[in-house]
Amino acid sequence: MKKITVIPTWCFRDEAGNQLDLQLLRLLSAVYRRGKLTHAAADTGISYRHAWNLLRQGGEFFGVPLVELQRGRGAQLSALGEKLLWAEQRAMARLGPQLESLGSELNLAIAREQQGALxxxxxxxxxxxxxxxxxxxxxxxxxxxxxxxxxxxxxxxxxxxxxxxxxxxxxxxxxxxxxxxxxxxxxxxxxxxxxxxxxxxxxxxxxxxxxxxxxxxxxxxxxxxxxxxxxxxxxxxxxxxxxxxxxxxxxxxxxxxxxxxxxxxxxxxxxxxxxxxxxxxxxxxxxxxxxxxxxxxxxxxxxxxxxxxxxxxxxxxxxxxxxxxxxxxxxxxxxxxxxxxxxxxxxxxxx
Incomplete structure (x- = not known):
């Protein structure tokens, strides 16, 4: 029986309607773990050039850099970059139980439609x-x-x-x-x-x-x-x-x-x-x-x-x-x- 998982997603949009690529948050998480942009890009499944573009777009969107790159010292999140990363982690931890319960209800509803009485x-x-x-x-x-x-x-x-x-x-x-x-x-x-x-x-x-x-x-x-x-x-x-x-x-x-x-x-x-x-x-x-x-x-x-x-x-x-x-x-x-x-x-x- 197929099982549905409910996963929350973020949406950053400014007053002009500009919206960030959600892949940016996955990249920030990888930068935090790996400390190098090359490794972070590989973990995220994107090219190094695309990673650069995502960081540039994120910096332009918020008006401040999200990652600090230093020659010989790799990459580390800026104060705002860390704030975004931990905000996502907290939201996922808060919403997880409710979404698991919702997923359970949806899976049971699907199973009843497919199999009848369960x-x-x-x-x-x-x-x-x-x-x-x-x-x-x-x-x-x-x-x-x-x-x-x-x-x-x-x-x-x-x-x-x-x-x-x-x-x-x-x-x-x-x-x-x-x-x-x-x-x-x-x-x-x-x-x-x-x-x-x-x-x-x-x-x-x-x-x-x-x-x-x-x-x-x-x-x-x-x-x-x-x-x-x-x-x-x-x-x-x-x-x-x-x-x-x-x-x-x-x-x-x-x-x-x-x-x-x-x-x-x-x-x-x-x-x-x-x-x-x-x-x-x-x-x-x-x-x-x-x-x-x-x-x-x-x-x-x-x-x-x-x-x-x-x-x-x-x-x-x-x-x-x-x-x-x-x-x-x-x-x-x-x-x-x-x-x-x-x-x-x-x-x-x-x-």
Missing amino acids: SILRLHASHGFAVELLPRHLEALPLDLQYCSPQESLAALNRGACDVAGFHLPRGQVGAHVRSAYQGLLKPRQHRVIGFIARTQGLIVAAGNPLGIENITSLSAGGVRFVNRQVSSGTRSLLDCLLKEAGVSSRKVRGFEIEEYTHSAVAAYVAAGMADAGFGVEAAAQKFGLGFIPLATEDYLLACHHRSLKEPRFQGFLEVLRGEPFQNAVSGLPGYSPSRCGEIIEVADLL
Whole structure:
């Protein structure tokens, strides 16, 4: 079955209607990675002459150069060039989950038109690198994947709006508060929990950690600029618990009110130099070449109705979770590991 991917594109247009070639952003990204225009042009799949023309057109469009070329020192982005590059990275990180959900809806609509009635698994879960792997491994089972907070996911499960709901449970004492928040949403008689993955969360810091950030208390230092996750996210709940445990007031954290909606968006914000630290998973830090300070391990779990486990679609889902290909893919993510993956757990044993 053909699968559609929804990809956002930029459009730079001035008041006169002049528009930039979108290939320019790909070239800027390559210049940032490679440091030489010849290598950047090759990576972008264009000639050196065309690369020069794109940079010239970009400089004329904005009125300032986007790349600085120096004899013997290669090429590097100007201040505006870096700004454009990181703005694109942040936008992609912000829009990614919504576009994945939209792509899921479109693929299901196409499949229904082509095949009629389908056996579909509806999964509501917070966005994460391991969850992103599922559509690639569930080829035989159409997945309706919608991203939302753990509380929203469990509420959807209770009203019958989804078949599987993802939620997070930090290990150790710090998880006590989070565990209590699930008491009314997870019901021992109705629900079962499916083991999924464990992941490490911590502070995402600039490459080389120039401010010497060491732990959660470092966030209260006057010079540290922080970027947060949204209030409803499981990652934000974990951070709030860690701050409380360390006796750090959120009022002392500069930038605590600034929120992003994914781990990658937080990392992109730090990589752009707009913050010195954020909170998220190690995979996001490595994706943007940043430093990472581990602070907590949490289990990412899946909940369902106990009666659903007898259905063929759930048996296929569990087979994928228990299979070596999926678990190897999870193990390849920095800071991630399979944890009781595909194992059925009683709610009472968990809470």
